Amino acid sequence: MLLGGGYVILPILTSELVEKKKWITSDELVEFYTISSSLPGIIAANTAIFTGRKLLGTKGAVAAILGMILPAFLAIILLASILNEITGYRSIQHIFWGVGVGVITLLFLAVKEMWAKAICDKFTAIVYIVSLLLALTHKIPLAIIIICAIVAGILNQLWLDRREIND
Amino acid sequence: MIKLCINLFLQFFNIGVFSFGGGYATLPFLYDLAEKFHWYTTKQLTDMLAVASITPGPVGVNVATYAGFTTSGVLGALIATTAVILPSFIIITIVSKILDKFKTNKMVQGAIHALKPAGCALLSAVGIKLLFTSNLHLIGLILAGVFIGSSFVKKQDPLFYLGVSALIGLVLGHFNLIGV
Numbered sequence: 001m002l003l004g005g006g007y008v009i010l011p012i013l014t015s016e017l018v019e020k021k022k023w024i025t026s027d028e029l030v031e032f033y034t035i036s037s038s039l040p041g042i043i044a045a046n047t048a049i050f051t052g053r054k055l056l057g058t059k060g061a062v063a064a065i066l067g068m069i070l071p072a073f074l075a076i077i078l079l080a081s082i083l084n085e086i087t088g089y090r091s092i093q094h095i096f097w098g099v100g101v102g103v104i105t106l107l108f109l110a111v112k113e114m115w116a117k118a119i120c121d122k123f124t125a126i127v128y129i130v131s132l133l134l135a136l137t138h139k140i141p142l143a144i145i146i147i148c149a150i151v152a153g154i155l156n157q158l159w160l161d162r163r164e165i166n167d
Numbered sequence: 168m169i170k171l172c173i174n175l176f177l178q179f180f181n182i183g184v185f186s187f188g189g190g191y192a193t194l195p196f197l198y199d200l201a202e203k204f205h206w207y208t209t210k211q212l213t214d215m216l217a218v219a220s221i222t223p224g225p226v227g228v229n230v231a232t233y234a235g236f237t238t239s240g241v242l243g244a245l246i247a248t249t250a251v252i253l254p255s256f257i258i259i260t261i262v263s264k265i266l267d268k269f270k271t272n273k274m275v276q277g278a279i280h281a282l283k284p285a286g287c288a289l290l291s292a293v294g295i296k297l298l299f300t301s302n303l304h305l306i307g308l309i310l311a312g313v314f315i316g317s318s319f320v321k322k323q324d325p326l327f328y329l330g331v332s333a334l335i336g337l338v339l340g341h342f343n344l345i346g347v
Contacts, residue, residue, distance in 0.1 A: 035270070038279040039262065041183050041255035042193070042227040049259045058260070065252060069232075072224025076232045077244055079218050087214070091337060097345050098336020099217040101307045102329040105314040106220065107294050109322070110191040111287060112315070118188075118283035127281050131288035135195065136296075142195055142289055143185045149285035150278045157277025 013047065023055055044068065123156050171239055172246055178204070179231055179247045183254035186227070188286030193227040193251070195289035197234065198296070206238040213301060220329055228252065304345055310335060 013033070018026045029051075036046030045065060052064030086092050119125055127149055134140050134148075178200055186192040194216070201209045212230075215237075219229035228248060235247025262269050269275055298308070314328055339345045 035262065035266070036259075037188070038282070039255070039258055040185060040187050041252070041258070042186075042225045044225040045228060045252055046255050046259060049255055050263065053259065053263055061256065061259070065256070069224055069228050069248065069252070072222055072229050073232050073244065073248060075222045075224075076219070076229050077236055077241060079222065080233055080236045080244075083214070083218065091340065094336045094340025094345065095333045096214055096217065096336070097302070097307070097340060098332040098334065099329055100213050100301060100332075101303060101310050101336065102314075102332035103213055103216045103220065104294065104297055104301070104303070104307075105311045105328045105332070106325055107191065107194065107290065107297070108311070108315050109318055109328075111291050111294055112318070114188050114191075114283065114287040114290065118287045124280065124284040128284035128288045128291075131285040132291055135289050135292035142199055143181060145289065146185045146187065146282070146285055149281045153278040153281025154274050156281065157273055160277075161273065 017051060024051055028054070127152060168239070172242065174204075175206075175235060175238060175243055175246050176250045179235070179250035180253060182231070183251045186286070187282045188290070191226065191290055192286045193230065195293045197230055198293050200234070207234060209297075209300065211237065213297070217329065220325055302346070306339065306344065 013029055014026060017023050018029055024032070029047075032047050032050040032054075033043070036050060037043045039046055045068060048064040048068045049061045052060035052062070054060070056063070087096065119128055131145050131149060134145050135142065182193050182196040186196060197212055198209060201207055201212050207215070212234075215230055215233040216226070219226045219233060222229050228251060231247045231251040232244045235243035235245070237243075238247075303311070310332060314332070317323075336345065
């Protein structure tokens, strides 16, 4: 049971998996979490898959992911079925307006958090600005922007390596 | 129906492959889907996101479940949820076999170095678009500004922001100040 998404998960995982169940060490957890956050997909799900795999292989990974998403899956379907009916009420509409403000706040807080981890030098700043402009034009598929970033990152690394050798 | 299911699978698989930087990184793709396929509107997606944030479980997965459900019921929810997680499954299966090489490989590190700002930029773009397209009004913008400003002093739980803003919405709406 975790509310509020990926970033609150690490403390919960530490207390459950490391301290109570002793399935993995805290070093392993940090490692899984760090690698998970640099892989595509949802960090919490990735960490669960890593932990499950370590314990029981593929079977464990399937079990871990099912355990993580099944309660949410059922809750969402339940909520989704009643949502269209309740949004007819004016008060509910007002609440949703307010929650919309909350969601935009959370979105910008996520940006702030990602920013702190992502932008650390001239290269990353340029990647950020170019990707932002490309995304805002709305002409280029987002996947293409991501692929371009991967290529740029590798080229930058090659260039850095070459400069190191020349020095 | 089958065509819709296949498309649903492909779109959410695509999200699973290309979203870097955690649950919120799926949002740019989800807003993109709203405009491309009209499976749901951007307003519905924002409502969905609110529901997903107050439901246990990772937000990214929850929104996928929700989007799949609104498109084609329980089957759609199953397909979208599976599709968004499947890439993680495949990638981690590969990565955990070459974990040590993966961690130290310079090219991989170089790619990740660039992926982080790119993922952040895509989410920023969604934020900017939402500021202009959703019916926040000045009062909503000020409220969000206050929340974000205050987070520099002390960051609250996500539920705090959702709860307080829901309450403020209820009060403002009662006095007809938000035009909803």
